Amino acid sequence: MKIYNATDGILIEHEGRWALHAGADWDELINHDQLLSHLLELHGRLKPRPVPALDTLLPPMQGQELWASGVTYLRSKVERQEESKDAGGGDFYQRVYEAERPELFFKGTRHRVVGHGGLVRIRADSTWDVPEPELALVLNRHGRIVGYTIGNDMSSRSIEGENPLYLSQAKIYDGSAALGPCVLVREEPLPSYAAISLSIRRGAAEVFSGSVEISQITRRFVDLAAYLFRECSFPQGALLMTGTGIVPPAPFTLQHGDAIRITIDHIGSLENRVA
Numbered sequence: 001m002k003i004y005n006a007t008d009g010i011l012i013e014h015e016g017r018w019a020l021h022a023g024a025d026w027d028e029l030i031n032h033d034q035l036l037s038h039l040l041e042l043h044g045r046l047k048p049r050p051v052p053a054l055d056t057l058l059p060p061m062q063g064q065e066l067w068a069s070g071v072t073y074l075r076s077k078v079e080r081q082e083e084s085k086d087a088g089g090g091d092f093y094q095r096v097y098e099a100e101r102p103e104l105f106f107k108g109t110r111h112r113v114v115g116h117g118g119l120v121r122i123r124a125d126s127t128w129d130v131p132e133p134e135l136a137l138v139l140n141r142h143g144r145i146v147g148y149t150i151g152n153d154m155s156s157r158s159i160e161g162e163n164p165l166y167l168s169q170a171k172i173y174d175g176s177a178a179l180g181p182c183v184l185v186r187e188e189p190l191p192s193y194a195a196i197s198l199s200i201r202r203g204a205a206e207v208f209s210g211s212v213e214i215s216q217i218t219r220r221f222v223d224l225a226a227y228l229f230r231e232c233s234f235p236q237g238a239l240l241m242t243g244t245g246i247v248p249p250a251p252f253t254l255q256h257g258d259a260i261r262i263t264i265d266h267i268g269s270l271e272n273r274v275a
Contacts, residue, residue, distance in 0.1 A: 001013070001040065003182060005061070006020075006057060006058060027237070035147075057116040057180055061113060063110070063236030064110075066239045067105065067228055069241060069242050072102065073243055073245035101227065102223070115181070117272070119274070120176070126157075127253070129157065130254060131152050131155075133197075136148065136242065137221055137241075137242060143226065148190060149180060149239070152270060152272060156170040179270070181269070192213065196214065197246075202255065207258075217243060217245070219243075254274050258274045259273050260272050260273070
């Protein structure tokens with residue numbers, strides 16, 4: 001079961017049949033106590049509609065905050081150590097990789113996040129910028145995982161590498177994240193062999209590609225969610241990106257006009273262009 005946040009309501013897709021829940025409130029829907037069964041009931045009751053054009057969608061969020069997890073893959077730890085070694089911060093990433101407490105950081109509210117087909121941005125004061133493809137957890141107000149979506153955690157590596165204390169400036173700015181195209185709602189967790197893939201195209205040429213299985217993450221999703229909700233309340237729920245295992249190596253950096261495509265098995269593909 002997949003749900004899409006569209007301009008005219010919430011699209012529900014199940015077994016090849018589409019329906020539109022016109023005028024529905026995203027926050028209310030995501031926080032339904034029995035979300036999957038409620039969606040199945042709605043899907044069966046609503047009038048079928050033709051397959052919609054999905055070139056541009058709203059991000060699958062409304063009143064939620066977007067947060068992210070760091071250093072949850074070995075590859076991410078190694079790259080972070082390398083980018084910050086001259087600033088004396090390399091050891092920090094080894095410590096957090098091995099610690100019980102995860103690294104969690106705020107990424108943005110709705111107005112800083114774009115959806116499928118939207119334009120992501122790179123900072124004017126950064127010289128080294130990459131997308132970070134991530135599985136994102138959709139959490140209801142009680143901290144329970146109710147679905148999964150695709151996230152792009154745009155990152156200014158030159159700024160973070162200059163000093164780890166500049167993390168928020170490297171991560172938080174207008175157009176610094178994309179989410180979508182949908183939320184996958186299912187009873188069972190995603191299989192560990194599900195793959196995350198990244199492709200970056202510049203004009204007609206693919207300039208980078210990579211993939212990783214979510215089994216390579218070193219943290220349990222329920223633990224990440226539990227830490228996020230320890231001392232923070234989220235009245236409308238939250239979204240939590242779970243880290244990246246695909247990092248384009250130096251000296252690769254994004255350029256204006258690049259096309260970014262992130263695909264996760266069972267969910268779909270999130271496509272954005274760099275403004």
